[in-house]
Amino acid sequence: MSKTTVAPTPAPAPAPAVRVSGLRRSYGSTVVLDNLDLTVADGEFVCLLGRSGCGKTTLLRTLAGLDKADVGVVDVPDRVAVVFQEPRLLPWKRVGFNVRYGLPNNRESAARAQAALAEVGLDTHADAWPKSLSGGQAQRVALARALVREPQLLLLDEPFASLDALTRITMQGLIRDLAERHGAAAVLVTHDVDEAILLGHRVLVMDGGAFTYEVDTSEAGRSHRGSTPYEALRRDLLKHLGVEET
């Protein structure tokens, strides 16, 4: 009896976490987002770099559902969490409540909040008041509040901007590890080229509401600062941002 072998059907590629096409947004006569297309794969970490006013925050707010496109398709998963530049905690509620705010008021939510606090190294702070936290600790609580929702997409709008340089380095490592561990896709807005290279699998440069450059940083991001591939990538990005190095 002859045997027929059937070639296995390739598994379908997983649906991307973010699919944006033809996105336009204007305020009056000012075009802020101009016919943007963006796809972010599941588990991918994308960083947006661009000069002030180029439309980064507007794009992030649109992905978060906080701003509305004039035209275009914006397809994001159901569970999206945002971390802003400031922690935005409720000062009259304890840390644990802030983390589980919006979840059902039950023991499971309290346990999930506690686990999220442990992930950001603040498991002993559930009963603390926000005003007793340092800036870095408060931003960790904001991160725990995002993670407790088990987001499929994490949106980060300059979350380290108000932190001191040392805390910033710790937070960068933490966010990278957590995004990886949770398998969440992430979009980070930053002004910092090194931060973008360090955290991103891919870096997009925006100018005038459009993407003007894109680079895969997954390899160079693992190289040390100062190494040849890292410095070449850094110079390349600075050039596309229109920054002259002296």
Ligand SMILES: Nc1ncnc2c1ncn2[C@@H]1O[C@H](COP(=O)(O)OP(=O)(O)OP(=O)(O)O)[C@@H](O)[C@H]1O
């Ligand atoms: N609600 C609004 N009403 C009118 N104009 C707005 C509004 N929000 C943003 N803009 C304008 O849209 C443009 C893009 O703003 P956006 O905040 O997205 O830029 P950005 O790249 O995030 O800037 P930055 O890096 O300084 O935060 C700017 O010219 C800004 O003035």
